[in-house]
Amino acid sequence: MAFLLALIQAQIARNEADLRLMKRIIGRDQRAFAELYDRYTSVIYTMVLRMVKSTAEAEDLVQEIFVQIWKKAHLFAESKGSVYTWVMTMARRKAIDKVRSQDYVNRGDSVDDDERPLDIPDAAFEANPLIATVSREYEELMRSSLVAISADQRSIIELSYYDGYTQAQIAERLQLPLGTVKTRMRQGLIKLRDSLKGRLE
Amino acid sequence: MTRDEFIELSAEFAVSDLEPGDLGRLSEYLRSAGGNDARAFVELQNTAALLPLALEQQSPPAHLKERILHRIRIADQAAAAAQRRTTELAALPVQKRSWLPFGVTFVTLAMIVGFSLYVVRLMGTIDQQSRFMSSLEKQNESLASEIIALKDELSQKQAMLDVLASKSIGMAMMSGMEVNPVGYGKILWDPERGIAILQVANLPGIPSDKDYQLWVIRDKPISAGVFSVTSESDKFFMIKNMAVTDPKLISAFAITLEPKGGMPQPTGEMYMAGSPKKL
Numbered sequence: 001m002a003f004l005l006a007l008i009q010a011q012i013a014r015n016e017a018d019l020r021l022m023k024r025i026i027g028r029d030q031r032a033f034a035e036l037y038d039r040y041t042s043v044i045y046t047m048v049l050r051m052v053k054s055t056a057e058a059e060d061l062v063q064e065i066f067v068q069i070w071k072k073a074h075l076f077a078e079s080k081g082s083v084y085t086w087v088m089t090m091a092r093r094k095a096i097d098k099v100r101s102q103d104y105v106n107r108g109d110s111v112d113d114d115e116r117p118l119d120i121p122d123a124a125f126e127a128n129p130l131i132a133t134v135s136r137e138y139e140e141l142m143r144s145s146l147v148a149i150s151a152d153q154r155s156i157i158e159l160s161y162y163d164g165y166t167q168a169q170i171a172e173r174l175q176l177p178l179g180t181v182k183t184r185m186r187q188g189l190i191k192l193r194d195s196l197k198g199r200l201e
Numbered sequence: 202m203t204r205d206e207f208i209e210l211s212a213e214f215a216v217s218d219l220e221p222g223d224l225g226r227l228s229e230y231l232r233s234a235g236g237n238d239a240r241a242f243v244e245l246q247n248t249a250a251l252l253p254l255a256l257e258q259q260s261p262p263a264h265l266k267e268r269i270l271h272r273i274r275i276a277d278q279a280a281a282a283a284q285r286r287t288t289e290l291a292a293l294p295v296q297k298r299s300w301l302p303f304g305v306t307f308v309t310l311a312m313i314v315g316f317s318l319y320v321v322r323l324m325g326t327i328d329q330q331s332r333f334m335s336s337l338e339k340q341n342e343s344l345a346s347e348i349i350a351l352k353d354e355l356s357q358k359q360a361m362l363d364v365l366a367s368k369s370i371g372m373a374m375m376s377g378m379e380v381n382p383v384g385y386g387k388i389l390w391d392p393e394r395g396i397a398i399l400q401v402a403n404l405p406g407i408p409s410d411k412d413y414q415l416w417v418i419r420d421k422p423i424s425a426g427v428f429s430v431t432s433e434s435d436k437f438f439m440i441k442n443m444a445v446t447d448p449k450l451i452s453a454f455a456i457t458l459e460p461k462g463g464m465p466q467p468t469g470e471m472y473m474a475g476s477p478k479k480l
Contacts, residue, residue, distance in 0.1 A: 033273065037266055045261040047253035059261055063269050070273045081243060088250040142255035160217040161252055167217060186212040193248040 018083035025073045033070055040084075041066075044091045051095045051162050061098055065091045096164040145195040153188025156181055202230050204238065211242045215249035360439045361398045367391040371448040375456065375475030381405060386473050388415075388454055390443060397425070397440040404430050404472060407458060414459040416467055417445050418452050425454075427463040448477045 018039070024032030044065055049058040069087060076086050146154060159165045159173070167185065171178045202210075210227045213219055219227065231242060364370060371392055377384030383403045390397030399415060407413065412429050416422040423444045430436050445451055453476045458469040 028277065030270065030273065030277075034266070034270060037269065041266070042258045042260050043253050046256045046259045049259060050253070050256055059265055062261055062265060063272065066269045067272050067276065071276065082247070085247050085250045088253065089246070092250075138251060139254045139258065142251050146255050157216055157252070161249060165217075167213065182209060182213065185216060186209045189212040189215060189245055189248060190208065193244050196248060196251070197244070 015082050015084070019078055022073060022076050022078070022083050025070065026076070033066075036069070036083075036087075037066060040087055043088070047088070047091065047162070048095045051092075051099055051164070057098065061095055065094050068094065092161070099164045141196060141199055145192055145199065148195040149188045149191045150184075153184045153191070156184045157188050157192075160185060202226055207234075207238060208241065208245075211245045215245045216252075357398070357437050357439050360396060361389070361437070363394075364389050364391045364396055364398050367393060369393065371397075371446070371451075371477055373451075373454045373475050373477045375401075375454055375473040377403065377473055378471050380470045381472050384473055386456070386475075388440075388475075390440070390446065392446040392448065395441070395443045395446045397443050399428070399438040399440055401430065401436050401438075401456070401473070404436070404456075406431050410461050411458055412461050412463055413456050413472065414463045414467070414469075415440070416455045416457065417443065418455060419445050419450050422455065422467050424463055424465070427459070451477050453477075 018036075021032045021036050021039075025036060041062065045058055045062050048061045048065070049055065052058055052061060068090060072090070076083070149157075156170055156174070159170050160167070165173065167181045168178060170176075171181045174181070207227070207230050210219060210223055210230075213223070214227060231239065234242070369392055371388075371390045373388045375386040375388070381404065384401065384405075385403065386399065386401035388397055388399050401413075404413065407429055412427040414427045415425040417425045425443055426438075426440050428436075428438045453474060455467070455474040456472045457467045458472060459467070460469075
């Protein structure tokens with residue numbers, strides 16, 4: 001229990017450190033940007049490499065993602081979520097665009113780089129135990145939590161999250177009804193969330 | 202939308218893409234959602250965002266950081282330069298609108314229009330004058346031709362007078378031959394100066410590739426010149442430098458139709474002929 005409390009406190013501290021970095025980056029502080037790079041480069045590179053499966057492509061993408069973070073830092077809203085989620089969401093969308101581009105198999109329309117127009121109430125971020133940040137503790141926690149969901153659910157989540165397939169494409173690829181794909185995706189993510197929350201609370 | 206549908210769409214949104222219609226419904230729901238629903242939405246987004254942490258973490262090459270930092274420095278420099286340009290442009294004094302350029306333009310345009318009208322009118326006058334000059338030139342040419350004809354006539358008459366006034370004169374009457382019996386003519390000449398006047402009448406007009414040729418016949422025909430007629434009325438021709446002038450040596454005169462320019466010896470039909478008369 002003490003470990004979990006320490007973990008939550010560490011996440012809060014890391015998130016606050018990220019927020020301070022973002023404020024400096026918004027103020028055009030290149031040293032703060034370099035710090036953010038050091039903090040996030042591995043997780044972004046790992047995700048992108050998993051998606052594009054080429055180190056050269058992954059390096060180019062990481063560069064594009066960080067340049068975009070620098071240029072669009074002013075769009076980050078502290079009240080709307082953690083820096084980690086904002087950065088990772090932007091990075092994944094950039095990578096999905098690449099995966100879906102003509103260089104790869106055409107799997108559908110590309111997504112917009114900008115923030116999706118969702119108006120989330122600030123209350124959603126208050127007293128939220130699931131604060132996403134980069135940390136080694138979270139790495140272990142995620143790996144052990146993924147074991148909690150079925151292989152089918154995990155496979156559908158990975159096809160969608162990393163490979164950019166739409167639910168209809170996954171249904172066709174796995175020869176499953178679309179409704180089954182939707183259900184497994186939803187249930188898998190909820191189970192993963194519950195597993196994480198259960199370990200944190 | 203039910204809460205189950207909301208959770209389903211939130212989960213899809215976290216790991217996948219939503220159809221535009223579903224995205225709109227989710228957005229609409231979130232706008233009026235309570236704290237629990239909003240928190241559930243954010244938890245699902247965070248859960249999905251944490252997925253990459255489950256992968257075996259890898260690091261990019263070290264040089265990538267410097268490359269990226271270089272890129273953002275360049276981006277900043279470009280942005281700063283653009284900002285400077287914008288500021289400089291904004292700082293430029295706004296010039297008061299002056300009517301002078303419009304006035305100058307208007308006056309210039311008016312001058313151009315006026316000058317154009319003047320040129321058009323001038324061109325019309327020049328055209329009229331040109332036509333008038335052209336008619337004058339034609340009239341002049343006609344008068345010149347008439348003067349030349351009159352001078353020729355005067356010259357001929359003068360020559361005739363000279364021949365008639367000479368101390369001795371030779372004369373020959375010519376009659377029409379079988380081909381043109383109605384034709385007739387005469388020749389008066391001054392033996393001392395070798396000048397002769399030929400008068401012909403009722404000779405038919407001839408084509409442009411033919412000439413009449415006058416022959417002085419002594420032992421053989423000697424050409425005294427060629428002439429052409431365009432009508433059958435009387436015609437006078439002056440002959441200078443007759444080859445033979447002594448009437449005693451001339452046995453006859455004859456006119457034949459020959460090719461244009463004449464021939465060394467008669468080749469065509471004889472239209473007139475006659476012998477000198479003793480005066």
